Amino acid sequence: MGRAVPAVLRALDILELFGTTEELSIPEIHSRLGLPRTTVHELVGTLVERSYLAPVPGQPHRFRLGVGVFHLGSAYAERLDLAREGQAAAEEVAAACDETVHVAVLEGRDVVYVAKVDSTHPVRMVSAVGRRLPAHCTAVGLMLLARLEQRSLDTLFPPGRRLPGLTSRSLTTSRQLRDRLGAVRTDGLAQEYCESNEAVACVAAPVSDHTGATVAAMSISVPTVRWSPERAAELAGLVREGASALSVRLGHVPDAHLVTVADRGETFR
Structure with missing residues (x-):
């Protein structure tokens, strides 16, 4: 296995936040993960573009999981x-x-x-x-x-x-x-x-x-x-x-403390 890619880890951190919270805004993601706000904007924008996140109807500055996550989860479940x-x-x-x-x-x-x-x-x-x-x-x-x-x-x-x-x-x-x-x-x-x-x-x-x-x-x-x-x-x-x-x-996600970016000791420039 090669070195973990920081940008991918940060994007996954964002997605995993939505496993316990239905909707989040960019300031809330920034606060929970300790990521720079510009980084959150860029990552959320990319995830929205690929349909892994979607804006909440009527609340364009709040986000929830998108259909892309459903497609991946369904494909995984079908193979179990x-x-x-x-x-x-x-x-x-x-x-x-x-x-x-x-x-x-x-x-x-x-x-x-x-x-x-x-x-x-x-x-x-x-x-x-x-x-x-x-x-x-x-x-x-x-x-x-x-x-x-x-x-x-x-x-x-x-x-x-x-x-x-x-x-x-x-x-x-x-x-x-x-x-x-x-x-x-x-x-x-x-x-x-x-x-x-x-x-x-x-x-x-x-x-x-x-x-x-x-x-x-x-x-x-x-x-x-x-x-x-x-x-x-x-x-x-x-x-x-x-x-x-x-x-x-079988795909079960046990209750566990989410590891934040700050917990991994990452630094940003």
């Missing part, structure tokens, strides 16, 4: 593939923990595995891409159900209806499920211990796409012989990182 990106992200997590890693999506009351990487241990979870399991019995399913609106959840699991179990530890009532989902929402993480398999524990985190919607969940599955509170905490951190990395692959 959850299964492919999920497999790549799962491989990275599996390499770090040497346990089985899944990526799953919600389909009705079930989860469907769309990516999987096996552990190299002789004792490991047996599963396959394309396999379906009841969502309420799995960590990935609990994570995905926790992100549903209450109306959708009530449609899938009407109050008072008994739920099918896979083991003696599975949730079997809608009340148990709702209590559990409340904890998952609070933690931002889902765990299950022997609820889908008598000998396996799992921890899962949510995966978001470029719109911010939760589209999948990633889990790490571990035989109970290798499970402990310390191991659970370690894997929780790994699955959060892995799910976040997959979200970025």
